Amino acid sequence: MTQKKQTGSAVTGVGRKKEDRLAREDWFDAGLRLLGQSGPGGIRVDQVCKAMKVTKGSFYWHFQDRREFLDSLFDFWRARETSGLIAYVEGHYEVPEDRIWHVVEFVTLGTYDVASEVAMRQWGQSDDMVRAGLTKVDEERLGFFTRQFEACGFSAEAARMRAISVYSYTLSCGYMITGESPEALRRRLRSALDMLLSPDGRM
Numbered sequence: 113m114t115q116k117k118q119t120g121s122a123v124t125g126v127g128r129k130k131e132d133r134l135a136r137e138d139w140f141d142a143g144l145r146l147l148g149q150s151g152p153g154g155i156r157v158d159q160v161c162k163a164m165k166v167t168k169g170s171f172y173w174h175f176q177d178r179r180e181f182l183d184s185l186f187d188f189w190r191a192r193e194t195s196g197l198i199a200y201v202e203g204h205y206e207v208p209e210d211r212i213w214h215v216v217e218f219v220t221l222g223t224y225d226v227a228s229e230v231a232m233r234q235w236g237q238s239d240d241m242v243r244a245g246l247t248k249v250d251e252e253r254l255g256f257f258t259r260q261f262e263a264c265g266f267s268a269e270a271a272r273m274r275a276i277s278v279y280s281y282t283l284s285c286g287y288m289i290t291g292e293s294p295e296a297l298r299r300r301l302r303s304a305l306d307m308l309l310s311p312d313g314r315m
Contacts, residue, residue, distance in 0.1 A: 140188040148227030152235040198256045208260035216282050226286035274308045
């Protein structure tokens with residue numbers, strides 16, 4: 113595949129078609145949009161190509177088949193929304209309380225792709241590989257929160273319980289329609305986190 117790409121580039125030069133210039137990330141972004149809109153059943157080769165306004169030949173330039181695309185799509189989502197986010201937060205914030213709050217605020221009030229999160233959960237109901245991957249995602253996220261609460265001085269057991277609580281209410285915001293303004297939601301989430309950070313569990 114790599115040799116084919118190099119040969120194609122040499123032949124077409126600056127006149128390469130748009131679909132040849134697309135990066136794998138472009139395909140994944142389109143795939144996640146379709147996943148959020150139509151679920152995994154909507155991620156067909158023809159539909160992805162239609163969304164990107166390119167030919168099927170472009171798809172097979174990057175991926176062997178639909179299964180490879182789906183597997184790579186999940187890996188891309190996990191790296192961006194879990195591993196990448198955790199690495200960023202742990203690299204940019206030193207205080208564990210700030211690390212927790214940054215993730216909570218980003219997921220609930222930032223630009224986090226909630227539609228893809230919901231669609232991934234639905235996808236996992238019908239795909240064993242995705243379900244296994246989501247189990248690892250949840251453990252990775254819970255592991256992050258647990259580490260932060262432990263760094264705040266809580267025991268391993270207390271930190272784990274608080275990690276589950278903060279993870280649960282963070283994710284639930286993508287499912288609930290409360291009618292709150294962004295500022296009201298921010299205050300509620302901040303109060304909930306302050307309660308979890310309190311040694312006696314009270315505000």
